[in-house]
Amino acid sequence: MLRPTFRRLGASAGSLASPSFAATAPSSLARILPCRASTVASSAATQPFQRRPYSYQPSAASTSQPQDIHPGSLTITETKTPGKLEKPQDLVFGRAFSDHMLTIEWNKDDGWLVPQITPYQNLSLDPATCVFHYAFECFEGMKAYKDSKGEVRLFRPDKNMERFNKSAARIALPTFSPTALIELIARFAKLESRFIPADRGYSLYLRPTMIGTQKTLGVGPPGSALLYVIASPVGPYYPTGFKAISLEATDYAVRAWPGGVGDKKLGANYAPCIVPQREAMSRGFQQNLWLFGEEEYVTEVGTMNFFVALQNAETGAKELVTAPLDGTILEGVTRDSVLALARERLAPEGWTISERKYTMQDLATASAEGRLIEAFGAGTAAIVSPVRSISWRGQLVHCGLKDHEESGAITTRMKNWMEGIQYGEEEHEWSYRC
Numbered sequence: 001m002l003r004p005t006f007r008r009l010g011a012s013a014g015s016l017a018s019p020s021f022a023a024t025a026p027s028s029l030a031r032i033l034p035c036r037a038s039t040v041a042s043s044a045a046t047q048p049f050q051r052r053p054y055s056y057q058p059s060a061a062s063t064s065q066p067q068d069i070h071p072g073s074l075t076i077t078e079t080k081t082p083g084k085l086e087k088p089q090d091l092v093f094g095r096a097f098s099d100h101m102l103t104i105e106w107n108k109d110d111g112w113l114v115p116q117i118t119p120y121q122n123l124s125l126d127p128a129t130c131v132f133h134y135a136f137e138c139f140e141g142m143k144a145y146k147d148s149k150g151e152v153r154l155f156r157p158d159k160n161m162e163r164f165n166k167s168a169a170r171i172a173l174p175t176f177s178p179t180a181l182i183e184l185i186a187r188f189a190k191l192e193s194r195f196i197p198a199d200r201g202y203s204l205y206l207r208p209t210m211i212g213t214q215k216t217l218g219v220g221p222p223g224s225a226l227l228y229v230i231a232s233p234v235g236p237y238y239p240t241g242f243k244a245i246s247l248e249a250t251d252y253a254v255r256a257w258p259g260g261v262g263d264k265k266l267g268a269n270y271a272p273c274i275v276p277q278r279e280a281m282s283r284g285f286q287q288n289l290w291l292f293g294e295e296e297y298v299t300e301v302g303t304m305n306f307f308v309a310l311q312n313a314e315t316g317a318k319e320l321v322t323a324p325l326d327g328t329i330l331e332g333v334t335r336d337s338v339l340a341l342a343r344e345r346l347a348p349e350g351w352t353i354s355e356r357k358y359t360m361q362d363l364a365t366a367s368a369e370g371r372l373i374e375a376f377g378a379g380t381a382a383i384v385s386p387v388r389s390i391s392w393r394g395q396l397v398h399c400g401l402k403d404h405e406e407s408g409a410i411t412t413r414m415k416n417w418m419e420g421i422q423y424g425e426e427e428h429e430w431s432y433r434c
C-alpha cells in the first residue's frame with residue numbers, strides 16, 4: 001500500500017502539496033495521512049492544477065535582489081470545509097489543528113516568495129530533500145490568547161522571532177524581518193480565532209517551523225526553504241490546578257554542551273532527549289533534570305528552563321536562581337519574563353535575582369539545611385511547573401513543598417502575573433494585539 005504512495009511523492013518532484021498534489025494523490029494516501037485529508041481533497045477540487053517546483057535545483061546565478069518577507073502580498077485561500085471544534089475540556093496538546101496554515105517559500109535567488117494562508121494540508125517533499133537527511137529544521141513555540149473582549153493577543157512575539165532567526169542562521173537557513181512575520185502570524189491567529197476558547201488557561205499554540213527543502217544528498221547550505229506556521233488549540237496544562245512533579249537527575253547523558261547548539265530551537269536537539277525522559281518515567285518520575293559536567297551543574301528540566309528559590313546560608317536572604325545563558329541553556333521567553341517580573345516585583349520585597357551556575361550538590365545541601373524554598377520549570381506550555389523532589393545519586397532531594405502543597409508561593413504568583421498579562425487583564429507592553 002505504501003509503495004505507490006512513495007512513488008507518487010517522488011514523482012511529484014517535491015512540490016508543496018498545494019491542493020494540486022492532493023488532487024492527484026492515490027486514495028491510499030488519505031489513509032496514511034493523519035490530518036484532514038478530506039478538507040484538502042475537497043478544496044483541491046475547486047482549484048486549477050498548478051505545478052510549482054518546490055525542492056530547489058541548482059541554476060545559473062541570479063541577478064535579482066532577494067526579497068524579504070512581504071506581508072502586503074499575502075494571499076488567503078479559505079477552507080471550504082471548516083473543521084469541527086473539539087470540546088475545550090477534551091483538548092490534548094498538539095493533537096487537533098486549526099483549519100489553515102501559513103506558508104512562505106524561500107530560495108536563494110529570489111528570497112522570500114509570496115506568503116500564503118491556505119487550508120491545512122500535507123506537504124509533499126522529494127525523499128532526497130535535505131531536511132530528512134541532515135535535520136535542516138528549526139521551530140518556535142508561542143501562543144495566541146483571547147482577552148475578555150474577544151480580541152486575539154500574542155505574548156512577546158518579538159522574542160520568538162529573534163530566537164527563530166538565530167536558530168535558522170545557525171543551520172544555514174534564511175533569516176527574515178521579524179516584524180513582517182509577526183504581522184503575518186497575527187493575521188493567521190485572527191483568522192483562526194474561533195479555535196481559541198475564551199476561558200482562562202486556553203490558547204492557540206502556534207508552531208512556526210522552517211525546513212530546508214533542497215533536493216540533494218550533498219551536505220551544504222540549502223538553496224531553498226519553507227517556513228510554515230500551524231496552530232493547535234490547547235487547554236490549561238494543569239486543568240485541575242497545579243500538580244507538583246518529581247524529577248530524576250540525568251547523569252549519564254547531556255542535553256547540550258559548550259559550543260554546541262543547545263541554545264537554539266533545532267529539531268535535532270529533541271529526539272535524543274526522549275530516551276532519558278522515558279528512563280526517568282519508567283522509574284516513576286515525570287521528567288528528567290539535565291545536569292552538565294563533573295560539577296553536575298543544574299541546567300534545564302525536560303524542555304523547560306529551571307528556577308530555584310534559595311535562602312542564603314549566612315545572611316538568610318532569599319534568592320531566585322536560574323542557570324546563565326552560557327550557550328548550553330535555551331533562551332526561554334518564559335525564563336526571560338520570569339526574571340524581569342522577579343526583578344520588578346520580588347526584588348523590592350528583598351529578593352536577589354540571579355543568573356548563575358549552581359550544582360546539584362548545592363541543591364541537596366540547601367534542601368538538607370531547610371534552605372531550598374521552592375523549585376519550578378518555566379516554559380510556554382505550562383508557564384511554570386512546580387517541582388516536588390529530585391532523585392539524585394540514590395537520594396531524594398525535597399524541593400520545599402509540604403506534602404499537601406502542590407505549588408510554592410513564588411510559582412503561583414508568577415503564573416498569575418504571567419496570565420494577567422497574556423490575557424490582557426493587565427495592560428503590558430509584552431501583550432501584542434493582533
Ligand SMILES: *Cc1c(COP(=O)(O)O)cnc(C)c1O
Pocket residue numbers: 141265300302303304305330331332333334335378379380381
Ligand atoms: C522551548 C524551550 C524552553 C522554553 O522556552 P519558552 O520560550 O519559554 O517556551 C526551554 N528549554 C528548552 C530546551 C526548550 O526547547
